[in-house]
Amino acid sequence: MEYYYRLTLLSFWVFIILCNHNKCFGCLEKERIALLELKNSREWDPISSYDPLSTWDDKKEFDCCVWERVGCNNTTRQVIQLTLYRAFRSDIGYLNASLFLPFEELQYLDLSDNRLTDLEGLDRLSKLKKLHFLDLEGNHFNNSILPSLGTLTSLKTLNLSGTDICKGSLTQGNISLLAKLVIVDWKSSSKLKVLYLGYNNFSRGIPPSIFTLNSLQALSLVGSYLNGPISYGLCELKNLRDLDLSKNEFEGILPPCFNNLTSLKAVDLRGNQVYIPSSLISNLKSLEFIALSGNQFDGGLPFTSPLKSLSSQLKFLDMSNCNLNMSTTDLLKFLHNQYDLRYLDISHNNLHGSFPNWLVENNTRLETLVLRNNSLSGNIQLGLVVTLLNYFDISNNHIQGNLQTDIGVVLPQLLYLNLSKNSIEGTLPTSLANMKYLNYLDLSKNSIEGTLPTSLSNLKELDTLDFSNNRFFGGIPESWFLNLKFLISLKLSYNSLSGRIFPGLFNLTSLRVLRLSNNQFIGNLGRIPSNIWIFDISQNQMTDRIPSIDIGKLDYLRTLILRNNSFHGPIPLELCNKSSLEFLDLSNNHLSGIIPSCLNLTSLKYLHLQENKFSGSIPKAILQSSNLITLDLKHNNLSGNISKWFGFLRNLRVLLLKGNRLSGSIPLQLCQLKNISLLDLSHNNLSGSIPPCFGNINFGKIVPGEDVFEKNADVGTGYNHFEYTDLLQMTGMEYMYVDWIYSEEEEVEFMTKSMSGAYKGDILNFLSGIDLSCNQFTGQIPNDIGALTMIMALNLSNNQLTGPIPRTFSKLKHLESMDLSRNKLTGEIPSELTDINTLSVFNVSYNNLSGEVPYMKAQFSTFDENSYKGNPFLCGPPLQKPCKTITESTTVTLARWSASYGMDLISLFASFAASYIMTLAGFVLVLYINPYWRHIWFNFIDTCLSFMFPFWSEAIYKVDNP
Structure with a gap:
């Protein structure tokens, strides 16, 4: 017994000694020291947010194998993997590759996204005989790195994506180095595989030398500016299994020789313009992944027969945006033999016919089904087969009828459900509560009615809920506020919901987006969720004041919309501190008082305060918000002058000050607003002349890349849950989700074509106009206005403008509406205006214009008498007064002559006669009042007559006696 005891004890000590020698309880000491040296090198980024450096510390953890980004062999405890993406300082430019030499068993090295320009001593890594994976993506190497790469004979996977190694293309000599890369497989010798x-x-x-890499199994040239037809040389890669040519500009027909690539399992051609003939699949028995989205097939299928040759093994098919234009009957033939699909996206294809319920029933392993933006109709009536579907999007179709009552039983695994923009009606089935994993539910823009179901409170993973634009009524269930703890976005706008807003709603600490607009909610606002980013309760029946205390706590507020309610009182001063606020709309309420002078919102882009009772002047603080794009203050009681500070709003596109009590002249600083497109100063007490410098403003000239009124959505992007990985990593389609950062569509009201209309979204990028009507402007219309060649609406009516209509207006080729009525304009209507073919509203009534109306020319033939009435000297159709000929009408002659020389002789003669009569009357009046002057005048007349009498007598005598 003692012998066995001693033998066991001896074995234990031998084991301890051997383990200590091999570091069985930790990584090798030299590798641990090398890692610490790597961490402490000046190249390391000590503030990297991608690497918790606290684990790389000998004082906290002896075993470096448990450190972040380090992988070890479980037996030898030697480092075999280093994942160092974004680990080094972005300003160093280089890295010494010798730092990795102590890791003799290293197999996997990831140095991606470090912005390196040089990897010094890269060829020394040839000593690492087992290094088979090297990732250099996202650095800034040039092709000088290729000779060093040629020494790494063990490489099996090489990633040079986004490294600028070609600067236009790889040279023949440099790419040949890649062809010579001999690598050692685990069992046999081969060439580069990935x-x-x-x-x-x-x-x-594509450099031809790539086609010499005969053992290549995976090739990615995604996003490499390739164009023209796809090269036949790719067919030389007989062992190719994965091919990614997406996000290029290829066009033409896919080479028929692709049929020779019988090992091909995945092909990604998304984002090109390639036609795929049916021959593509005739011999490709191994294809599992086909991605062709964005390639236009002009209504024809790339596969003219059912996918029989794929032996039902197709797992991924993406053919969105391919213009298939087919019926669901043809779709049944097309996918008849496919029973193992995991991912199918055929959205944006004008598919028509009934919703293909059979597609889900036949493919019980289907995870993603995307059919959005087609013309599918009918009902969704899935069978009782429980599926694995987790992403289901059939939005923007013509689906009708009620949702099946057991939809939650049939689709229990759903994470994402989007049925928006259809014609679904009826009430919501209670089985929706069975989708316990659901985190995105969008049923907006349908005709669903009834009360909001309390059972949805069981969806505890829900983060996005959109029921807007339906027919729901009643209140919001209280249970929602108790159980939906992870709710980020809640949209219930455009329904018939009523009652008071339950205070528990504002206890949802995760809530970022809350839209309750266009309902019938009543009462005061109460509390606002403290972490809210977008809050919209417009078009309700809310009353009382805007809660100042809660406003002050909203540190992340981006959008606040309270328009069309009955709020009263002043603007809370707490709004002055909201530096994150970008969109503020308090319009159409009963707010009063002055606009706070502290309202300097540095991030503000859109400000709507119209239709209230604000008084006082426009504060300078607003005019220092340099990011402001829209400023709408119309229909208030604002007074004072238009400040010169407006010139600081260099990004301003829309300025609406209509319907206030502003006075004074237009400051020249307003001409510094080069980007403005809509200017409305009408219905004020402004005076003076129209600045000629208005002609220097863009007014509708869009600068490329500055479509500021496009729906401004800073949305999240991500991938669905399907991921295909063979040799290349290929993911599913990119989709948009949860617009909970900022997505507000701008809307403004402007008078065009004699009508006031609301314009919103992208159309504002193209709308331009000036409205200075109903003021007291004097002087002539500046000829410089004719330089606004892109302007669409011009209204200068109801002022005291004089002089002729500028002939330069003929350059306004995009003008649709011109109103110059009720001024004191003179002269003829310039015949050059008939060159404006876009004009649909023209009004020059109640002026002093003269001459013949250019009625029978172009657009002017559509204008009736109302466009010209109140001008007594105008004649010709459509007026009832005919124009006389030159011999018959001195008035017309004078009118034409005066127009030729830029003056009105009729008015001149009339004014001369009036002046003569007034002078004579004054002279007589003076003689009547002052007898002394009258006596002197009569004596003067007698003297003159006595002097002239002899001459007159002699002249008369000669006439009578010739």
């Missing part, structure tokens, strides 16, 4: 060259610039084409 090559990532995406996001480089191969605008000159």
Whole structure:
């Protein structure tokens, strides 16, 4: 017994000694020291948010194998993997590769996204005989790195995506180095198998030497500026299994020789213009992944027969935006033999016919089904087969009828459900509560009615809920506020919901987006969720004051919309501190008082305070918000002058000050608003002349890339849950989700074509106009206005403008509405205006214009008498007064002559006669009042007559006696 005891004890000590020698309880000491040296090197980024450096500390953890980004062999405890993406300082530019030499068993090295320009001593890594994976993506190497890469004979996977190694294209000599890369497989010798060259610039084409890499199994050239037809040389890669040519500009027909690539399992051609003939699949028995979205097939299918040759093994098919234009009957033939689909996206294709319920029933392993933006009709009536579907999007179709009552039983695994923009009606089935994993539910823009179901409170994972634009009524269930703890976005706008807003709603600490607009909610606002970013309760029946205390706590507020309610009182001063606020709309309420002078919102882009009772002047603080795009203050009681501070709003596109009590002249600083497109100063007490410098403003000239009124959505982007990984990593389609950062569509009201209309969204990028009507402007209309060649609406009516209509207005080729009525304009209507073919409203009534109306020319033939009435000297159709000929009408002659020389002789003669009569009357009046002057005048007349009498007598005598 003692012998066995001693033998056991001896074995234990031998084990301890051997383990200590091999570091069984930790990584090798030299590798641990090397890692610490790597961490302490000056190249390391000590503030990287991608690496918790606290684990790389000998005082906290002896075993470096448990450190972040380090992988070890479980037996030898030697480091075999280092994942160092974004780990080094972005300003160093280089890295010494010798730092990795102590890791003799290293197999996997990831140095991506470090912005390196040089990897010094890269060839020394040839000593690492087992290094088979090297990722250099996202650095800034040039092709000088290729000779060093040629020494790494063990490489099996090389990623050079986004490294700028080609600067236009790889040279023949440099790419040949890649062809010579001999690598050691685990069992036998072979050549390079996986090559990532995406996001480089191969605008000159794929280098032919790539086609010599005969053992290549995976090739990625994604996003590499490739164009023209796809090269036949790719067919030389007989062992190719994965091919990614997406996000390029290829066009033409896919080479028929692709049928020879019988090992091909995945092909990604998304984002090109390639036609795929049916021959593509005739021999490709191994295809599992086909991605062709964005390639236009002009109504024809790339596969003219059912996918029989794929032996039902197709797992991924993405053909969105391919213009298929087919019926669901043809779709049944097309996918007849496919029973193992995991991912199917055929959205944006004008598919028509009934919703293909059979597609879900036949493919019980289907995870993603995307059919949005087609013309599918009928009902969704899935069978009783429980599926694995987790992403289901059939939005923007013509689906009708009620939702099936057991939809939650049939689709229990759903994470994402989007049935918006259809014609679904009826009430919501209670089985929706069975989708316990659901985090995105969008049923907006349907005709669903009834009360909001309390059972939805069981969806505890829900983060996005959109029931807007339906027919729901009643209140919001209180149970929602108790159980939906992770709710981020709640949209219930455009329903018939009523009652008071339950205070528990504002206890949802995760809530970022709350839209309750266009309902019938009543009462005061109460509390606002403290972490809210977008809050919209417009078009309700809310009363009382805006709660100042809660406003002050909203540190992340981006959008606040309270328009069309009955709020009263002043603007809370707490709004002055909201530096994050971008969209503020308090319009159409009963707010009063002055606009706070502290309202300097540095991030503000859109400000709507119209239709209230604000008084006082426009504060300078607003005029220092340099990011402001829209400023709408119309229909208040604002007074004072238009401040010169307006000139600081260099990004301003819309300025609406209509219907106030502003006075004074237009400051020249307003001409500094070069980007403005809509200017409305009408219905004020402004005076003076119209600044000629208005002609220097863009007014509708869009600068490329500045479509500021496009729906401004800073949305999240991500991938669905399907991911295909063979040799290349290929993910599913990109989708948009949860617009909970900022997505507000701007809307403004402006008078065009004699009508006031609301314009919103992208159309505001193209709308332009000036409205200075109903003021007291004097002087002539500046000829410089004719330089506004893109303007669409011009209204100068109801002022005291004089002089002729500028002939330069003929340059306004996009003008749709011109109103110059009720001024004191003179002269003829310039015949050059008939060159404006876009004009649909023209009004010059109640002026002093003269001459013949240019009625029978172009657009002017559509204008009736109302466009010209109140001008007594105008004649010709459509007026009842005919124009006389030159011999018959001195008035017309004078009118034409005066127009030729830029003056009105009729008015001149009339004014001369009036002046003569007034002078004579004054002279007589003076003689009547002052007898002394009258006596002197009569004596003067007698003297003159006595002097002239002899001459007159002699003249008369000669006439009578010739």
